[in-house]
Amino acid sequence: MPRQPLNDLAAFLAVARERSFTRAAAQLGVSASALSQTVRALEETLGVRLLTRTTRSVAPTEAGERLVATVGPHLDGIGAELAAIAELRNKPSGTIRITAVDHAAETIIWPALAGFLASYPDIRVDITVDNSLTDIVTGQFDAGVRMGERVAGDMVAVRIGPELRMAAVATPAYFAARGTPATPQDLAGHSCINLRMQTLGGIYVWEFEQGDREVNVRVDGQLTVNDISVIKQAALNGLGVAFMPEDIVRAELASGELTRVLADWTPPFPGYYLYYPSRRHHSLAFGLFVEALRR
Secondary structure (H helix, E strand, O other): OOOOOOOHHHHHHHHHHOHHHHHHHHHHOOOOHHHHHHHHHHHHHHHHHHHEEEEOEEEEEEEEEEEHHHHHHHHHHHHHHHHHHHOOOOOOOOOEEEOHHHHHHHHHHHHHHHHHHHHHHEEEEEEEEEOOOOOOOOOOEEEEEEEHOOOOEEEEEEEEEEOOOOEEEEEEHHHHOOOOOHHHHHHOOOOOEEEEEEEOEEEEEEEEEEEEEEEEEOOOOOEOOOHHHHHHHHHHHHOOOOEEHHHHHHHHHHOOEEEEHHHHOOOOEOOOOEEEOOOOOOOOHHHHHHHHOOO
């Protein structure tokens, strides 16, 4: 059997990982029809179907999954090495792909990014804001930013942020009308604004701690949102009690627009970490980006 061109294999891997000819074509800079022809030609040469195509979806067959698992890491390694060789110039260059939750993107990545991009004009940074804890390996990200306790054990984790605290807040008018909760269990009698997080089983369970006591509370309310900034605005509009990182509402607490409760139930906890696979070769640009975040 003749050797398959690396470009044909790379084309198949892009479709298998994106599960879409359209998205893969945009990533590779070709048309969807040309990409489809390339993959079909590869299937004909191998004599086996690699993708199951329907009008709504594309998914790898058993043979396709095997090819992704065995060939994919080798092609990724080749791409990384070629990128590293290309950086043996006077200036570091290349694209760094990062996935981060919205709060980390706003408070950790962006403050470091402005100066970093100005210092290295040949480096591009592609940030995907995603609260669903995307798999950085299958998603082909260089790294992710998450809370320390949510980083898988087989990853390299670099601390890039200070300790955080959660804050239960609402407007003074809301507490005046509904009463002030004295314990986490009292939240059962309040209208609370829920946060939807896909990877934590749907709705985020509010976590409290006091000494050796840990209390998890499933709250209820009229509004559920998957965006912290919207939850903050809902709290400011008097819709109920919100639970979010303290730094997001620090200005509103200082101005009196919001009032904090249960502060003695929310001790500090480790903040954000940058994490990435230990086995992956990283470029000079990526190393500089990590150092910028650590500073």
